[in-house]
Amino acid sequence: MIQNKRWLRRSVQSTVLVYFLLLILVPILGIYVQGLSGGWAHFAESILQPIAWDSVLLTIKLAVIATLINTALGTMLAWALVRYRFPGRRLLNSLVDLPFALPTAVGGLMILLLLGPQSWLGSWLAGHNIEIVYQQPAIVLAMIFVTFPFVIRTIQPLLEELDPSEEEASYTLGATRSGTFWRVIFPAMRPGVIGGAMLAFSRALAEFGAVVLVAGNIPGKTLTASVQIYGNVESSNPSGAAAVSVLLLTLSFLVLWSVNLLTERKDAR
Amino acid sequence: MKNKTKLALSALLLASMTVLTACGSSTATSSSGDSTGGQDAKEITLILGAYSTPQEAFKVIIPAFQKQWKEKTGQTVKFQESYEASGTQARAIAGGFEADIAVLSLEADIDTIQKAGLITTDWRTKPHNGMITNSVAALGTREGNPKGIKDWEDLAKPGVGVLIPNPKTSGGAQWDVNAIYGGGLKHSEAQGKKDPAYAADLLKRVQKNVKALDKSGRASMTTFENGTGDVVVTYENELIGRNLEGQHYTIIVPNDTILIENPAAVVDKNADKHGVRQAADAFLDFLWTPEAQQAFADKGFRPVDPAVAKQYESQYKTPPGLYDIKYLGGWDQVRKDLYQDGAIWDQGLAGK
The missing domain is CATH 3.40.190.10 (Periplasmic binding protein-like II)
Known part of the structure; x- marks a missing residue:
């Protein structure tokens, strides 16, 4: 019986490993190999040419903005969903994940239909000389839409797990509401806020489907890295596409790795 | 409890493995099914890989060809149609999508398929240098x-x-x-x-x-x-x-x-492999018939056939x-x- 279990564990472990290897590791390594196949000089040239480089910088900038907005909004929403009881809360809670279930292109299309020049909102904005669609704000909106669930979903369980007696103790000991929030509640939420934000950031970096629709895709102004990569794939320049991908992958990996370190530290404590 | 979840997990993994392999083999069998169809089978399938714009015209052209082919040979031709951006379609065919006929937006995309070794004859020797619409x-x-x-x-x-x-x-x-x-x-x-x-x-x-x-x-x-x-x-x-x-x-x-100028060509390797060479050639030739040319012209293309072009003269000034x-x-x-x-x-x- 024990023998049997060991066999089972081994087989499960090796299946998981093979799956991970085949589905994740090999394709990603392939991108690194392809990206660096022309040597370092070619790699640097592919990345540093102005159109590619601008697109990477722009993507990072917009992803940071989207992440900051989502972190603030997501924290508040998670708080509202866990702490308050209001009609429609459950419905709202299940709606949060919808951006994951929707093809992102549809999200982009909705932004276009809502804010495009023919919509009443779009024409009102145009009347006030505010351009959103095909400009950078639309890209940020698309990124926010796509990464919306991350922060909420990482904070929620932490808030739910929070022991009410800790809070009560804080109040009993005479702490103010804000003192209690910042000293007791927020430290418990913090790993969720940071982890969620970093996941959202790396997802925003790579967003394509929604962004390609709502952005003008003009180099230096509204061309994001993912669209630039797509352009390289389509104009049969796989090594150029892979080079920019390598940059994004490495950045995302560093971000995710630091998330891992952060949560590990929390577990150790 | 733990064992149960483990068992469930491994069962899930096994299940997904079988599903994956099943997916792989099912596509394989369907394509080999085509090849056993052969020239004399009662029913054959042509796979059309095209760019997106002529889709509307093909809704008219394909039924017309099916009817004509049935009358001529008694064979039923089924069509599997794929419409993609021209470059994407060309790369898909070059990369293994087994289309018998390629209808694309520009020469360079047919060249992509030719360079992959799938078009072995000179497609430019066809009427109008292989172009079906302008x-x-x-x-x-x-x-x-x-x-x-x-x-x-x-x-x-x-x-x-x-x-x-x-x-x-x-x-x-x-x-x-x-x-x-x-x-x-x-x-x-x-x-x-x-x-x-x-x-x-x-x-x-x-x-x-x-x-x-x-x-x-x-x-x-x-x-x-x-x-x-x-x-x-x-x-x-x-x-x-x-x-x-x-x-x-x-x-x-x-x-x-x-x-x-928009070209079309038979993808020789695929058509031969599927044993549908005659029907594929016939379909390509059908695209230059007045009937097909009119269907293209009705959807906004300029016909390459001079007689049909004359007919639509008022619509398309040069x-x-x-x-x-x-x-x-x-x-x-x-x-x-x-x-x-x-x-x-x-x-x-x-x-x-």
């Missing part, structure tokens, strides 16, 4: 042309919002950019000499007015439809198609514009300065001059 690069404006746009130069005027599909993501969009560049060449030629520097400068000035570089011609039309931009640079047939669907765009064919890709030195030259990394297209954009 069109011209044209300008679409809002109804009544409020910005008064007549020519390529007008695209560079201040305050004109231009839409062009991105030639880097859409091979078909290269026709549109070729037309702007060619328009500059023609303009300078009229002033004295054919000046590539002037043409590059015109393109750069137009790029400054570009509102959005959408990923395909279709996406560009959608952007225009949603109210962005004053003028869209695209194929004449795309604009006619939209107007047939109820839009009221003004279609402007500049005096100097490029002749767009602009006086019409030129073809040879005026720009052929596709190889154009790709080198305009679209290579760091070539004219990139330079204009990087200069901002």
Whole structure:
């Protein structure tokens, strides 16, 4: 019986490993190999040419903005969903994940239909000389839409797990509401806020489907890295596409790795 | 409890493995099923890999061909149709999508399939050098042309919002950019000499007015439809198609514009492998019959067949300065001059 279990564990472990290897590791390594196949000089040239480089910088900038907005909004929403009881809360809670279930292109299309020049909102904005669609704000909106669930979903369980007696103790000991929030509640939420934000950031970096629709895709102004990569794939320049991908992958990996370190530290404590 | 979850997990993994392998083998059997169909089977399947624009025309052409083939041979031809952006389709076929017939937007995309070794005969020996339809690069404006746009130069005027599909993501969009560049060449030629520097400068000035570089011609039309931009640079047939669907765009064919030629070819290796060579050849030939040519013309294409073209004369006036890709030195030259990394297209954009 024990023998049997060991066999089972081994087989499960090796299946998981093979799956991970085949589905994740090999394709990603392939991108690194392809990206660096022309040597370092070619790699640097592919990345540093102005159109590619601008697109990477722009993507990072917009992803940071989207992440900051989502972190603030997501924290508040998670708080509202866990702490308050209001009609429609459950419905709202299940709606949060919808951006994951929707093809992102549809999200982009909705932004276009809502804010495009023919919509009443779009024409009102145009009347006030505010351009959103095909400009950078639309890209940020698309990124926010796509990464919306991350922060909420990482904070929620932490808030739910929070022991009410800790809070009560804080109040009993005479702490103010804000003192209690910042000293007791927020430290418990913090790993969720940071982890969620970093996941959202790396997802925003790579967003394509929604962004390609709502952005003008003009180099230096509204061309994001993912669209630039797509352009390289389509104009049969796989090594150029892979080079920019390598940059994004490495950045995302560093971000995710630091998330891992952060949560590990929390577990150790 | 723990064991149970483990068991459930391993069962799930095993299940997903079998599903994956099943997926793999099912596609394999379906394609080998085709090959056992053979020339004399009662029913054969042709796989058509095409770009997206002629889809409407094929809705008419395919049933007509099926009827004719059935009468002639008693065989039922089924069709599997795939419509994608031209470049994507070409790469898919070159990469293993087993289409028997390729209908694409430009020669270069057929060349991609040929270079992959799948087209073994010279497809250009077919009628009209293998081209099944023509069109011209044209300008679409809002109804009544409020910005008064007549020519390529007008695209560079201040305050004109231009839409062009991105030639880097859409091979078909290269026709549109070729037309702007060619328009500059023609303009300078009229002033004295054919000046590539002037043409590059015109393109750069137009790029400054570009509102959005959408990923395909279709996406560009959608952007225009949603109210962005004053003028869209695209194929004449795309604009006619939209107007047939109820839009009221003004279609402007500049005096100097490029002749767009769309090729079709049998993918020899695939057709032979599936044993459908005769039907595939017959279908390709059918595309040049008056019946098929009329179907294309009805959807906005310019027919290549002279007799049918005469019939649609009033619909498609030939602009006086019409030129073809040879005026720009052929596709190889154009790709080198305009679209290579760091070539004219990139330079204009990087200069901002």
